[in-house]
Amino acid sequence: TTEFGWFEEEEEGYAEKYRGAVDSLKIENGVLRRYLTYFAALTRPDNIVLIRGDELEGIISSLVSEGKLIRLNGKTYPNSYLYRSDPSDVARSEKNTYICTPEREDAGPTNNWMNPADALARFRDLARGAYSGKTMYVVPYILGPEESPFAETGVEITDNPYVVANMMMITRSGKRALDRIGESTRFVLGVHVTGSLNPEERYIMHLPEDDMILSVNTAYGGNALLSKKCHALRIASVHAKRDGWMAEHMMAIEVVRPDGRAFGITGAFPSASGKTNLSMIMPPSDMEGWKAYLVSDDIAWMHSVNGSLYAINPEYGFFGVAPGTNERTNPNALDAIRHDTIFTNVALTDSGEPWWEGLGPRPPHLIDWQGRDCNGCEQAAHPNSRFTTPILNYRQLSAKYSDPRGLKVDAMLFGGRRSTLVPLVREARNWAQGVLFGAMLRAETTAAITGKVGVVRQDPMAMIAFCGYNMADYFSHWLRMGSMVKDRPRIYYVNWFRKDSKGEFIWPGFGENMRVIEWITGRVSGEITKGIETPIGILPEVDDIRAPGVSRERLEEILSVDRDGWLRELDEVEAFFSQFGDRFPVELRKEIERMREGLENW
Numbered sequence: 001t002t003e004f005g006w007f008e009e010e011e012e013g014y015a016e017k018y019r020g021a022v023d024s025l026k027i028e029n030g031v032l033r034r035y036l037t038y039f040a041a042l043t044r045p046d047n048i049v050l051i052r053g054d055e056l057e058g059i060i061s062s063l064v065s066e067g068k069l070i071r072l073n074g075k076t077y078p079n080s081y082l083y084r085s086d087p088s089d090v091a092r093s094e095k096n097t098y099i100c101t102p103e104r105e106d107a108g109p110t111n112n113w114m115n116p117a118d119a120l121a122r123f124r125d126l127a128r129g130a131y132s133g134k135t136m137y138v139v140p141y142i143l144g145p146e147e148s149p150f151a152e153t154g155v156e157i158t159d160n161p162y163v164v165a166n167m168m169m170i171t172r173s174g175k176r177a178l179d180r181i182g183e184s185t186r187f188v189l190g191v192h193v194t195g196s197l198n199p200e201e202r203y204i205m206h207l208p209e210d211d212m213i214l215s216v217n218t219a220y221g222g223n224a225l226l227s228k229k230c231h232a233l234r235i236a237s238v239h240a241k242r243d244g245w246m247a248e249h250m251m252a253i254e255v256v257r258p259d260g261r262a263f264g265i266t267g268a269f270p271s272a273s274g275k276t277n278l279s280m281i282m283p284p285s286d287m288e289g290w291k292a293y294l295v296s297d298d299i300a301w302m303h304s305v306n307g308s309l310y311a312i313n314p315e316y317g318f319f320g321v322a323p324g325t326n327e328r329t330n331p332n333a334l335d336a337i338r339h340d341t342i343f344t345n346v347a348l349t350d351s352g353e354p355w356w357e358g359l360g361p362r363p364p365h366l367i368d369w370q371g372r373d374c375n376g377c378e379q380a381a382h383p384n385s386r387f388t389t390p391i392l393n394y395r396q397l398s399a400k401y402s403d404p405r406g407l408k409v410d411a412m413l414f415g416g417r418r419s420t421l422v423p424l425v426r427e428a429r430n431w432a433q434g435v436l437f438g439a440m441l442r443a444e445t446t447a448a449i450t451g452k453v454g455v456v457r458q459d460p461m462a463m464i465a466f467c468g469y470n471m472a473d474y475f476s477h478w479l480r481m482g483s484m485v486k487d488r489p490r491i492y493y494v495n496w497f498r499k500d501s502k503g504e505f506i507w508p509g510f511g512e513n514m515r516v517i518e519w520i521t522g523r524v525s526g527e528i529t530k531g532i533e534t535p536i537g538i539l540p541e542v543d544d545i546r547a548p549g550v551s552r553e554r555l556e557e558i559l560s561v562d563r564d565g566w567l568r569e570l571d572e573v574e575a576f577f578s579q580f581g582d583r584f585p586v587e588l589r590k591e592i593e594r595m596r597e598g599l600e601n602w
């Protein structure tokens with residue numbers, strides 16, 4: 001992190017007052033001490049608490065006694081709690097999220113942009129005195145296995161104990177992180193101010209050149225848990241481009257077949273589109289001997305090692321979508337969230353248990369996510385309600401999770417919600433076409449982001465909201481990674497979300513997705529050589545997808561190519577790409593032309 005010279009006179013007076021408090025924390029890192037002094041002088045807390053690692057219990061019990069956390073049924077959900085966020089603050093808000101670079105072009109046309117100096121000025125106005133009467137918490141954290149050379153460190157400053165509790169669950173935090181930071185200046189600083197929660201004055205600002213994140217007037221998820229989307233994706237993506245690796249919005253699993261052969265698979269799907277569920281997949285009962293172990297449910301950092309690509313999970317816990325989770329769709333998640341879990345914005349039953357749409361039969365009486373009596377109300381849990389659970393609670397964790405090098409990646413998936421057009425699965429002919437698959441990712445929007453639900457939007461690599469720099473350069477970086485890695489993973493595009501004319505899902509999804517993975521392992525291992533070569537990639541022969549629950553007719557429908565539909569899709573994709581002008585890579589343009597020509601002659 002670069003040192004900064006923006007102490008203002010006004011804060012300088014307060015700085016004197018806080019210098020002693022900061023010194024008493026005995027932090028050896030001089031840059032961090034200066035930051036803490038400055039931000040304390042700006043926000044003016046009553047006291048400062050440095051998180052060392054054993055504070056979680058105390059923070060939770062004080063939240064409980066203040067009535068901010070509700071203790072759930074101790075028999076069925078031991079050490080678990082319900083939190084209700086402000087109703088105006090229930091999802092990531094992309095319109096308030098900014099990449100702050102000196103040049104607008106470096107943020108690119110798909111990010112909101114602000115000049116770093118303006119971002120700091122705005123933050124100072126909104127944050128001044130905002131911690132008064134409160135505690136300033138300092139949370140040092142590590143992203144990645146502690147022993148990994150690929151791990152990064154960060155420090156989040158916040159006035160919000162709910163944020164601290166979540167950060168302590170989803171990152172490796174406390175003394176071990178501070179020790180790892182040592183005297184290094186290479187840590188990311190996040191400053192979070194709960195503030196008024198006024199959505200009109202909400203800002204989530206990223207300053208990649210300073211390794212700094214400033215977040216104000218929100219306390220929800222990815223807006224406030226700054227290690228997650230802000231550091232591990234937006235800031236890390238800038239590091240990754242600079243240093244030749246990949247910070248991706250991907251789940252990662254190790255799939256082991258009955259013959260003992262293991263495959264590393266990563267997958268990028270937009271928010272609330274199936275990453276966590278796929279990462280926790282339970283193979284269907286007739287696929288005896290198939291196993292899936294989790295490495296990551298949301299973010300993968302991938303590095304080239306001896307010519308292969310390896311994925312680590314920067315996180316230490318889940319912040320997963322609750323609705324839709326049940327004994328059939330995701331038994332492994334249900335098992336993990338049965339203890340030591342914070343639920344946010346779910347409904348509450350009369351027996352003190354959490355409830356959400358899709359969990360099972362609706363109890364006769366519920367309290368909804370806003371704490372109101374729910375008599376016949378339409379929605380009891382918020383559609384973006386979530387669980388925060390330590391990853392060590394998860395029963396099928398891969399040994400690769402703690403491996404400093406991570407999981408070797410054999411296949412990468414892209415996908416998203418598309419009720420029409422996009423086939424169940426297709427394989428890219430080569431890396432460049434695979435990059436085009438990712439760049440062409442378009443999906444129906446979900447409740448994970450504030451705004452309209454169900455509209456198709458372009459979301460390249462599921463990174464539209466998370467790439468910390470110009471997305472055209474990001475595409476070039478993907479292409480470059482293809483030449484850096486010799487043993488390149490194969491790239492696939494999947495779609496679990498095709499619907500029939502009645503609006504029902506055609507593909508059963510969840511555990512059944514293992515049948516698509518079975519085909520992928522056959523392709524990767526070279527056992528399945530036949531496939532249908534089409535301009536949009538290689539599709540499986542219908543007989544090569546073993547899906548007892550889906551009729552042949554319906555399977556054929558989701559494994560076909562709608563030529564005219566794809567030509568229209570290409571028009572829309574190209575209209576999206578046109579905003580990048582000359583910065584858009586030539587190689588990718590060639591791939592588009594090849595696909596278009598192929599379709600025209602198809």
Ligand code: GTP
Binds near residue numbers: 325496
């Ligand atoms: P974020 O955590 O927001 O990044 O989302 P995610 O990508 O992890 O999505 P998640 O796995 O939590 O799934 C979101 C919603 O999609 C849940 O309601 C799931 O039940 C549903 N879902 C996940 N996988 C499938 C599937 O294969 N088929 C269908 N029909 N729904 C699915």
Ligand code: SPV
Binds near residue numbers: 092449
């Ligand atoms: C997402 O929206 O992509 C999430 C939830 O995973 S949040 O952590 O709020 O970003």
Ligand code: MN
Binds near residue numbers: 297298319320
């Ligand atoms: Mn998720």
